[in-house]
Amino acid sequence: MYDEPRFLPAGDRALIMELGDAIEEKCNNAIRSVVEAVEAQNIEGIEEAVPTYRSILFYYDPLVMDFYGITSTLKKLYDQLNVTSGTTGPTLVIPVLYGGEAGPDLGFVASHAHLSEDEVVTLHSSRDYLIYMIGFTPGFTYLGGMDDKIATPRLERPREHIPAGSVGIASKQTGIYPIDSPGGWQLIGLTPLKLYDPNREPPILPSVGEHVRFKPITKEEFDAIKVKVDEGAYQPTIIKVGEPA
Amino acid sequence: MKILRSGIALIQDRGRLGYQAFGMGTAGACDQYAYRMGNLLVGNEHGEASLECILMGPTIEFEEDTVVAITGGNFSATLNGVEMGNWCSYRVNSGDTLELGGVMSGRMGYIAVAGGIDVPLVMGSRSTYVRAKIGGLDGRNLKNGDRLSIGSGNLLTAGRQLDDRYIPTYETDTTVRVVLGPQNDAFTEKGINTFLNSPYQVTNSCDRMGYRLQGDAIEHIKGADIISDGIPLGAVQVVGDNQPIIMLADRQTTGGYTKIATLVTADIPKVAQSSLDSIIRFKSICVSEAYMSYRQYEEQFKNLRWPEEQA
Numbered sequence: 001m002y003d004e005p006r007f008l009p010a011g012d013r014a015l016i017m018e019l020g021d022a023i024e025e026k027c028n029n030a031i032r033s034v035v036e037a038v039e040a041q042n043i044e045g046i047e048e049a050v051p052t053y054r055s056i057l058f059y060y061d062p063l064v065m066d067f068y069g070i071t072s073t074l075k076k077l078y079d080q081l082n083v084t085s086g087t088t089g090p091t092l093v094i095p096v097l098y099g100g101e102a103g104p105d106l107g108f109v110a111s112h113a114h115l116s117e118d119e120v121v122t123l124h125s126s127r128d129y130l131i132y133m134i135g136f137t138p139g140f141t142y143l144g145g146m147d148d149k150i151a152t153p154r155l156e157r158p159r160e161h162i163p164a165g166s167v168g169i170a171s172k173q174t175g176i177y178p179i180d181s182p183g184g185w186q187l188i189g190l191t192p193l194k195l196y197d198p199n200r201e202p203p204i205l206p207s208v209g210e211h212v213r214f215k216p217i218t219k220e221e222f223d224a225i226k227v228k229v230d231e232g233a234y235q236p237t238i239i240k241v242g243e244p245a
Numbered sequence: 246m247k248i249l250r251s252g253i254a255l256i257q258d259r260g261r262l263g264y265q266a267f268g269m270g271t272a273g274a275c276d277q278y279a280y281r282m283g284n285l286l287v288g289n290e291h292g293e294a295s296l297e298c299i300l301m302g303p304t305i306e307f308e309e310d311t312v313v314a315i316t317g318g319n320f321s322a323t324l325n326g327v328e329m330g331n332w333c334s335y336r337v338n339s340g341d342t343l344e345l346g347g348v349m350s351g352r353m354g355y356i357a358v359a360g361g362i363d364v365p366l367v368m369g370s371r372s373t374y375v376r377a378k379i380g381g382l383d384g385r386n387l388k389n390g391d392r393l394s395i396g397s398g399n400l401l402t403a404g405r406q407l408d409d410r411y412i413p414t415y416e417t418d419t420t421v422r423v424v425l426g427p428q429n430d431a432f433t434e435k436g437i438n439t440f441l442n443s444p445y446q447v448t449n450s451c452d453r454m455g456y457r458l459q460g461d462a463i464e465h466i467k468g469a470d471i472i473s474d475g476i477p478l479g480a481v482q483v484v485g486d487n488q489p490i491i492m493l494a495d496r497q498t499t500g501g502y503t504k505i506a507t508l509v510t511a512d513i514p515k516v517a518q519s520s521l522d523s524i525i526r527f528k529s530i531c532v533s534e535a536y537m538s539y540r541q542y543e544e545q546f547k548n549l550r551w552p553e554e555q556a
Contacts, residue, residue: 008426008427008428009424009425009426009427009507009532010424010426010427010477010480010504010507011423011424011477011478011479011480011507011508011509011510011535012424012509012510012532012535012536012538012539013477013478013510013539014475014477014478014507015427016427016474016475018427018474021472022472023472035266047262047263048262048263048265048266049266050265050266050475050498050499051266051475052472052473052474052475052499053472053473054472054474055474055475056475057265057474057475057476057477059477062536062539062540063539063540063543066532066533066536067532133473133499134266134267134268135268135473135475135497135498135499135500136268136497136498136499136500137268137376137377137497138264138267138268138269138270138377139267139268139269140268142473178268179376179377179378181376196377198367198368198377198378198379198384203267203269203368204267204268204269207267208266
């Protein structure tokens, strides 16, 4: 993480505020705190913020405020910032059917880690992950904090079709594909939950700064949850801060 | 109105703003200039939905009386078989047939109707975002036999004609203005010089997401990969093959490739309208010059005066 934020021009309607150049929780906490502070202060001219691991893309109206106006406001805000820790958000429990057809790369991940498939599942599902960023496609969650033991490189040849709900690993990251899309992550399981549903309010389930916990389920449980999800009757389990797990 | 033959057409508006933090791309009309002028010609507020046609236009039978204007590329439009000009508004009656053909100049056309195309708002926008299957009509391109309802508009806006000085010409060799950054420091000096002094040709890998260009290799210092970062509209992304891609309306919200420069808003329509094999050149300007271009761009929409308003 840098000592001072960098401000980079991105045309006449956008700029990037960069706080670091690595995936680290401290930097990500600072990113989230900046976004929260900007939203709370409703800074004139700023139209939209797109946070990532280590930077924020701000869209602004240059007829209201220019690059120098926005950056000096953001710098002042940053200097007074109270960076919150990453443990404040609630935890969304995501049921996952691991392995088999639902997770065709679980075997490869296990052999790469010199572990059994069950050990990989236990390691993957035994901790809470912070949502570092959402990007790429609607609701694609990039989760930080996975156990290094099960880190696995991406596929050499990306798949053309990955079904919505697939849970994957790409080096030290884990995440969930919210819509059918191409992709190169190692697929270890499938959730019956819809992380993205345009006809639901809210359409995208988790938010940046919240946590995700994976809960292994059986094929029977998967089918039962899927029926409820399709009927719109499934209530996802959300553990609020301070509640016992 | 009824779509007799769809061509390649989909419903677009100014875009789905405010949801990029959830990974939701903005979509929206690729050529916002032509789209906005279309709405003004038929007396709509900014933001009403129009049809965007790409390369091949639709044939439409109107089922109501309204006013229509075609803007953007030239699709040899006819109304009941009679030639129609672009950048003018026409009164149409129920039963009239509007026919667009293949594009003759430019790439994208807009069909604006008085009152706008009436489909449900999804997250504040009617824009079709095919990848997420939302917006427009069931989140997809139009197909033969689709029916669209339109809002109620002001029929007195028929007969408007845009002044010549506001009508763009679509060149096959065009220069666009960019502001260097956000990741211009990931390129060698030679790489930046190459980018700013070489012609780049529009390839056939162009869609609403981005236009891939082909030309002299743009040299990186360490490579094309960065830790994921937001992608602004009009960003010029240079990927591993050292070739530029200009990111447009359907771009993904974030990406892990270096962006050497970003187009000014006023010049994004020039790119959207560039046809296959045409040449794009990049000219670097500073941020304050870019603001000046933006101010001039926005003023064009405010300066218009119509005959029926002066009467």
